Amino acid sequence: MMPSNAMADAAWLDPHDALAAVEGAPYGMFVCDASGTFELVNAAYEQLTGYSREALIGHRTFKSLHDLTNAIPQPSRAETTAAGNIEFDGECVCLHRSRTRVPVHLAVSRIGATAHGTQRYVGIAFDLKQHAQYQARLWYVTHHDHVTRLPNQTLLSERLELAISRCTRHGDGFTLLIIELDQLRKVGNALGQPAAELALQIAAERLRGVIGPDDTIACVGGTQFVLVAQATGAQTSALVELIRARLAEWPEFTQMPVSLAASIGGVSFPEHGATAGLLMRRANVALAEAKRAGSGNSRFFCPAMEAESTRQLELETLLRGAIDNRQLHLVYQPQITLATGELALAETLLRWRHPTRGAISPAEFIPVAEKSGLIDQLGEWVIRNACREASQLLRRVRNMPRISVNVSPQQLQRQDVLGIVTRALEDNALEARYLEVEITEGVLLEHTDTALETIQALRRLGVEIAVDDFGTGYSSLAYLTRLPVDRLKIDQSFIRRMLSDPQCHAIVEAVIAMAHALKLRVTAEGVESAAHAARLTELGCDEAQGFWFSRPLGQQGLYNVLRPFDGDTSSR
Secondary structure (H helix, E strand, O other), X not given: OOOOOHHHHOOOOOHHHHHHHHHOOOOEEEEEEOOOEEEEEOHHHHHHHOOOHHHHOOOOEHHHHEEEEEEEEOOOOXXXXXXXXXXXXXXXXXXXXXXXXXXXXXXXEEEEEOOOOOEEEEEXXXXXXXXXXHHHHHHHHHHEOOOOOOEOHHHHHHHHHXXXXXXHHHOOOEEEEXXXXXXXXXXXXXXXXXXXXXXXXXXXXHHHOOOOOOOEEEEEOOOEEEEEEOOOOHHHHHHHHHHHHHHHOOOEEOOEXXXXXXXXXXXXXXXXXXXXHHHHXXXXXXXXXXXXXXXXXXXXXXXXXXXXXXHHHHHHHHHHHHHHOOOEEEEEEEEEEOOOOOEEEEEEEEEEEEOOOEEEOHHHHHHHHHHXXXXXXXXXXXXXXXXXXXXXXXXXXXXXXXXXEXXXXXXXXXXOHHHHHHHHHHHOOOOHHHEEEEEEHHHHHHOHHHHHHHHHHHHHHOOEEEEEEEOOOOOOHHHXXXXXXXXXXXXXXXXXHOOOOHHHHHHHHHHHHHXXXXXXXXXXXXXXXXXXXXXXXHHOOOEEOOOOOOOOEOHHHHXXXXXXXXXXXXXX
16 A cells, blocks of 8 residues: 555656546545545546446545445554544455445555645555456466466476475375477577477477376476376386377478477486475486487486586586686697698697596597587687697698688587688688688588588688588588588598498498599598508599598697608699
8 A cells, every 4th residue: 555655755746647647547546535535536446336436526435335344454554433544454345336245455545634634545446356366367477388388487396396295295206207399499490489389389288188187297498398297117108108109290380390309308206305406407417318319319317327417517617627728739630642642631639638637538528518518619719729820830831731620510500600710810821721621411401501601601711611421411412512512521430341341332432433523522531551541542532531641640740740841832
């Protein structure tokens, strides 16, 4: 209720504005004199009582319309009329003109005296039933996801706590599942946010159809559902399979089928000392393991996962420090021209040596960098330092090979790769012809528009483009004819088996022939024997890299290899 001096504080308001504010108020309002006789009422009060303002003002008192006999006033605000004070704040009954009784909350407060010393009061009244409905709607909005109409994180937390409490009392168990739609963000990028929301709604309806009456399904995070299911053991396994089967049915809208494939992470209760937060964290750990195994997989939490998750977090923390504390360095894998033996290119590889842990393998820290988002920072560091070291080498030798750097899919999607490369070349006074960018073929299919624009700009700059690990992704001749690619690198898995597996040999031979027909050079990765090198030479492969030729070299090692050929500039 507005305090009595509030009206005085608002005296600066224009009287017309004040009257308009009262008239437009959502609750019934009136002004009366010390006897309770109405002097002013608004439209909401007319609607609440059923009487027109003409019938009320100067003719009736508010006490004639409000039954205070069984009222429940607030003791601190209620005063007896015998004391000459009609202030009131509490619940009572409004007597409607239609003779119905409406439960209301009524508040009457003194607002001061007129110039003649007459006391005036302001009253506010609202229908308790309508107020309860408003409160119910407000509760619903704040506890449910607006897209799927499922419980949100707030309501999920409450129900999860109740499930833990109930199962602890009765010795029962339940399962917590986190279900993440793997393709939803791609649907949004390709078809727009309305399509993504429709896919989410379809998934929600399908999940509603598989849960029991005592289960809770919630939508959290925009792409995730959380299911608290009264199921354990074999029942849980059957439930997971049912969920996967239902989501595997592709809905079709906007003339395009959309995948609802989901990764699922789960944890079972009871667990000693388990809280809602702990169960959610462990289910998320299991979900991360499922996603690492590929789209559509499911995993249940085990203690080994938590240990691995802790180790991954520790490694991420150490990696952040490694960038700032100069623990990273570059090595170079030579690529040899098979026909002449010339060192034609050198692939840049990132290495990490920790002061106490020693060398940490890229196979260990690169996945952590990709998951944590550090891959962008690492990728930029590699480009800048590769250009810096190449510039330093160029001042010492004249027969300088092209330096190749890898650009990740995340970098092409999130970073200004063209700007990073341009600045690195300019800062180190290095010509673009000394740089090559390696991309994977998956980049070309998943981010075609972005990748195409960036690759074309790099090519116009003078940077050459290579497709790394060719044959392991979604090989397609279509993008090779559309993109300015200079070289294909055949993945080492084919090279290592080409002499023992006729199918691998046929793939290698076909890739070389196809690339040459498109006027592209071909590099073989993972060459580790003279027999492999000889056979690749016979097939017409252009370059090769692997331990048969050289292990990765540091900057000084690469200089030592190049120095004997310093006077030979014919192949430059």
